[in-house]
Amino acid sequence: MTVKASLAAVLILALIAGCSSKNTAGFGGTVLGTMAKGVIEARRGAQPAPDLGAGPAIQVKIASLGWDTRMVALDRDGDVTIWHDGQGRQIATRNGVLIWTRGLGFDLMSAKVPSPRDIRPGNQYQRVSVYVDGADRRLERRYDCTVEIPAEPDASIRGQQVQEVCIGPSGRIRNDYWLGGGRILRSKQWISAHFGHLEILPQ
Amino acid sequence: MLNSWIAAMTALKSVSRSSSARFRRLGLGAILGAVAGAAWGQDIGTLNLSGSTGLIDMPSAESQPDGMFSVSSAHFGPFSRNTMSFQVAPRLSASFRYVAVRGWNRVLMDSPLATNYYRNFDVNYRILDEGRYLPSVSVGLRDFIGTAGESAEYIVATKNLGPRLKVTAGLGWGRLAGQGAIGQPFGPRRRATGGQGGTIGFGSWFTGDVAPFGGVEYKLSDKITLKAEYSSDVYPVETGARQLFERRSPYNFGVEYALGDTTRLGLYSLYGSSIGISAHFLLNPSRPRVNGTMDPAPVPIGPRPSALGWGEGWEGNGANKAQLLKDLRQQLAADGISVNGLRVTASSVEVHVQSGGLDNRAQVIGRTARALAVHAPGNIESFVIVPQSNGMPLSRISIRRSDLERLEHAPANDLAILAETEIAAISGAQAGPWDRAILDYPRFTWTFAPYGKISLFDPRNPVAIDVGLRLNAKYEFGPGLAVSAQLSKRLGGNLAGVLRPSDSVLPPVRSNGTSYNALGDPSLDHLTLSWYAKPAENLYSRVTVGYLESMFGGVSGEVLWKRVDKPYALGVELNYVRQRDFNQLLGFQNYSVLTGHVSGYLALGNGYHAQLDLGRYLAGDYGATFSLDREFENGWRVGAFATLTNVKFSDFGEGSFDKGIRFEIPLSWATGRSGQQKMTTMFRPVQRDGGARLDVQGRLYEQVRGYHEQSLEKQWTRFWR
Numbered sequence: 001m002t003v004k005a006s007l008a009a010v011l012i013l014a015l016i017a018g019c020s021s022k023n024t025a026g027f028g029g030t031v032l033g034t035m036a037k038g039v040i041e042a043r044r045g046a047q048p049a050p051d052l053g054a055g056p057a058i059q060v061k062i063a064s065l066g067w068d069t070r071m072v073a074l075d076r077d078g079d080v081t082i083w084h085d086g087q088g089r090q091i092a093t094r095n096g097v098l099i100w101t102r103g104l105g106f107d108l109m110s111a112k113v114p115s116p117r118d119i120r121p122g123n124q125y126q127r128v129s130v131y132v133d134g135a136d137r138r139l140e141r142r143y144d145c146t147v148e149i150p151a152e153p154d155a156s157i158r159g160q161q162v163q164e165v166c167i168g169p170s171g172r173i174r175n176d177y178w179l180g181g182g183r184i185l186r187s188k189q190w191i192s193a194h195f196g197h198l199e200i201l202p203q
Numbered sequence: 204m205l206n207s208w209i210a211a212m213t214a215l216k217s218v219s220r221s222s223s224a225r226f227r228r229l230g231l232g233a234i235l236g237a238v239a240g241a242a243w244g245q246d247i248g249t250l251n252l253s254g255s256t257g258l259i260d261m262p263s264a265e266s267q268p269d270g271m272f273s274v275s276s277a278h279f280g281p282f283s284r285n286t287m288s289f290q291v292a293p294r295l296s297a298s299f300r301y302v303a304v305r306g307w308n309r310v311l312m313d314s315p316l317a318t319n320y321y322r323n324f325d326v327n328y329r330i331l332d333e334g335r336y337l338p339s340v341s342v343g344l345r346d347f348i349g350t351a352g353e354s355a356e357y358i359v360a361t362k363n364l365g366p367r368l369k370v371t372a373g374l375g376w377g378r379l380a381g382q383g384a385i386g387q388p389f390g391p392r393r394r395a396t397g398g399q400g401g402t403i404g405f406g407s408w409f410t411g412d413v414a415p416f417g418g419v420e421y422k423l424s425d426k427i428t429l430k431a432e433y434s435s436d437v438y439p440v441e442t443g444a445r446q447l448f449e450r451r452s453p454y455n456f457g458v459e460y461a462l463g464d465t466t467r468l469g470l471y472s473l474y475g476s477s478i479g480i481s482a483h484f485l486l487n488p489s490r491p492r493v494n495g496t497m498d499p500a501p502v503p504i505g506p507r508p509s510a511l512g513w514g515e516g517w518e519g520n521g522a523n524k525a526q527l528l529k530d531l532r533q534q535l536a537a538d539g540i541s542v543n544g545l546r547v548t549a550s551s552v553e554v555h556v557q558s559g560g561l562d563n564r565a566q567v568i569g570r571t572a573r574a575l576a577v578h579a580p581g582n583i584e585s586f587v588i589v590p591q592s593n594g595m596p597l598s599r600i601s602i603r604r605s606d607l608e609r610l611e612h613a614p615a616n617d618l619a620i621l622a623e624t625e626i627a628a629i630s631g632a633q634a635g636p637w638d639r640a641i642l643d644y645p646r647f648t649w650t651f652a653p654y655g656k657i658s659l660f661d662p663r664n665p666v667a668i669d670v671g672l673r674l675n676a677k678y679e680f681g682p683g684l685a686v687s688a689q690l691s692k693r694l695g696g697n698l699a700g701v702l703r704p705s706d707s708v709l710p711p712v713r714s715n716g717t718s719y720n721a722l723g724d725p726s727l728d729h730l731t732l733s734w735y736a737k738p739a740e741n742l743y744s745r746v747t748v749g750y751l752e753s754m755f756g757g758v759s760g761e762v763l764w765k766r767v768d769k770p771y772a773l774g775v776e777l778n779y780v781r782q783r784d785f786n787q788l789l790g791f792q793n794y795s796v797l798t799g800h801v802s803g804y805l806a807l808g809n810g811y812h813a814q815l816d817l818g819r820y821l822a823g824d825y826g827a828t829f830s831l832d833r834e835f836e837n838g839w840r841v842g843a844f845a846t847l848t849n850v851k852f853s854d855f856g857e858g859s860f861d862k863g864i865r866f867e868i869p870l871s872w873a874t875g876r877s878g879q880q881k882m883t884t885m886f887r888p889v890q891r892d893g894g895a896r897l898d899v900q901g902r903l904y905e906q907v908r909g910y911h912e913q914s915l916e917k918q919w920t921r922f923w924r
Contacts, residue, residue, distance in 0.1 A: 075503040080612045088499025092612060099612055102500035102924065105493025105875050109920060112614035130615055130920070134489040136563065136836035138617065138920040194494070
């Protein structure tokens with residue numbers, strides 16, 4: 001729902017009811033205030049990052065939001081790493097493959113993903129992604145994926161580029177990985193229909 | 204004829220707890236991607252001047268997306284129509300409309316009203332879906348409850364010819380058979396009820412003349428739609444004796460513009476004589492600001508803190524417990540969760556929590572579980588989480604720590620952890636007693652904020668708004684025992700207009716609303732002492748004493764029986780109250796009454812909830828109220844209710860019996876951040892004295908069911924959120 005849509009919603013809510021009293025600004029005021037904050041946050045894009053310290057870090061880009069943020073490892077649990085930006089947003093990768101996000105809204109809740117070993121040209125496997133839909137109901141998407149070598153690989157990026165083509169009930173998704181030394185060096189992965197792709201670059 | 208003083212109060216209340224959920228077994232499996240809202244023109248109809256799916260003045264056979272809620276405003280000639288519509292189910296929609304007709308007594312000076320107001324209810328049911336060759340077909344009733352001035356019935360079909368063109372054709376009875384009648388298939392028109400109105404005129408449906416109507420709709424672009432129709436409504440009263448409106452032609456034309464996917468504006472040429480405008484606002488409960496929430500990410504579970512230093516018998520050490528309590532409180536404060544109790548054994552930790560911020564209850568449990576996993580000493584294997592409301596323990600949720608650790612990053616971990624979680628009953632006795640050191644009572648909270656109040660449908664004051672300041676305070680002595688007060692001071696507005704004393708033949712238990720408004724400033728909205736308890740595993744109780752609501756004070760007691768694992772409940776409420784003085788301070792009038800109800804509650808599945816109350820109402824009448832609500836997991840709720848009592852329709856007065864619609868919209872839906880605040884609105888076409896119930900705060904069912912199995916499991920996908 002866009003800001004314009006939210007404004008329309010507030011207009012209706014304001015028209016047909018009044019303000020509540022629990023917050024000092026009242027319901028309408030609170031909504032407008034929060035939305036204004038949201039708009040400002042979205043427009044600002046990459047804010048000057050808080051000092052996250054040294055340690056393993058990645059650069060995360062979400063083109064649809066105009067984001068370009070540095071994220072630092074918050075926790076490591078076996079082959080899973082949780083990355084955070086210090087502002088309440090986290091993503092988690094299993095051996096470099098995205099498995100969940102938090103704090104973005106329209107988050108990926110959990111996922112069954114391939115390992116870097118599986119992402120080899122010619123392999124086929126299934127992916128499963130779990131989301132929450134607008135009505136807070138569980139939404140599960142299953143994809144049948146095939147790994148190919150792309151027709152026009154991007155030679156400027158280090159690593160062997162492979163492309164994962166996944167077909168599901170809602171359409172086709174392409175994820176790109178640049179592999180090297182049995183690991184994923186860089187990737188462009190699908191988060192959700194709302195955001196599109198997320199790029200993970202090494203730091 | 205409309206009674207001269209009609210007032211329906213819509214009052215805004217904040218509810219301090221989230222309350223919504225729908226019963227749906229998770230085992231039914233995932234919903235496919237088709238849930239995503241449909242864009243305009245893809246088998247979804249557009250709205251007409253009457254705020255329901257249709258062409259311009261005529262209906263069509265299509266529907267809005269399931270759950271769509273719309274507010275429409277249309278104006279042409281002397282007419283203004285303001286409509287709220289709701290797509291109750293994929294095939295069934297309902298509309299409530301408020302029509303104003305200006306210049307009513309200009310020519311025919313038989314009424315004191317310069318503007319006449321109608322309230323209409325419509326329903327529409329789609330009996331056939333559009334197929335490759337077949338059109339969609341719907342049946343509808345317009346203005347079927349009420350004084351029946353605009354009653355009409357119709358059957359209509361709509362076919363999409365390609366992606367841009369829609370053709371609609373239908374047959375109408377009643378008002379929709381004013382011109383071009385082709386016969387009387389079911390006999391002459393039987394008059395619907397006159398009298399007080401408000402009743403359903405079954406006998407008149409589909410009788411009398413039938414006439415065709417129809418039109419086309421062409422989508423010029425993504426944003427612009429053209430419409431043309433032939434209307435069979437001749438507006439007999441307005442074009443006849445009252446001479447308000449000239450109908451030169453049965454053809455209407457219009458162009459509509461879509462502003463985003465929530466707003467539509469329209470401009471029309473109507474009946475060859477008027478220009479019309481319309482604006483529609485659409486809220487789709489399934490399209491919030493964000494799916495899920497933008498709340499900050501939770502704390503990762505991480506490796507267990509070691510058990511070193513805690514030692515054997517650590518649980519007996521007060522200092523250790525105090526440290527654990529402090530750590531948990533600090534961790535959960537960020538989520539607005541307060542820890543009201545803590546109990547430890549050698550291998551388990553039990554916390555009693557109350558959520559002040561998160562409206563998704565599975566997320567409350569999940570965040571609490573994470574906090575336990577992070578802070579409990581390493582030898583603790585078992586976590587028990589007891590969510591509370593007003594000090595009442597609602598359920599007992601058991602999770603193993605090793606399952607949390609194992610499943611934190613697993614695919615489909617929401618279902619996986621649910622399979623390992625036990626939701627059981629808990630009694631008040633099992634919950635306490637507590638160390639004084641743990642309880643952080645007494646607690647005092649207060650808010651001071653502006654408020655707004657709207658009153659609609661009073662013909663002398665159709666849109667009346669008051670604004671003022673409100674002080675809310677709550678002092679909690681201990682779990683379940685609190686004093687609560689609300690004081691309001693009006694700053695300005697036109698709501699407290701003319702004093703109109705009640706003309707009801709019944710005791711004026713609600714019909715003196717204007718007196719309360721005019722004289723109750725400042726007003727002590729409520730001042731109560733409430734006591735909540737959990738006498739047994741499945742039994743909840745409430746006693747509230749004091750000034751219970753703006754018009755009544757006294758004693759209110761309630762007992763609710765509900766099992767954690769069942770979707771139904773049974774309650775009994777008994778109140779002895781006295782009517783308060785109009786100045787809404789500490790005085791009372793002479794009228795007192797014993798009221799009470801036996802209530803049955805049932806979650807029907809798919810988000811529908813039914814409630815039946817039987818008992819005695821404030822005016823001393825006996826009867827029953829039936830309510831049906833539709834809830835979405837994200838907190839949206841729309842419902843309707845009707846009450847029939849032993850009060851004769853003629854004694855009740857206009858409207859014949861008490862009925863209304865209500866809806867709740869959670870703040871978190873609009874902002875994308877969790878919050879328990881909701882906008883709650885109730886519309887009553889007419890507020891009279893029959894079937895009136897005490898408006899006491901904090902009734903049991905809504906606060907109790909949220910952490911029971913059905914409600915909690917439906918939100919479970921956000922456990923790990």
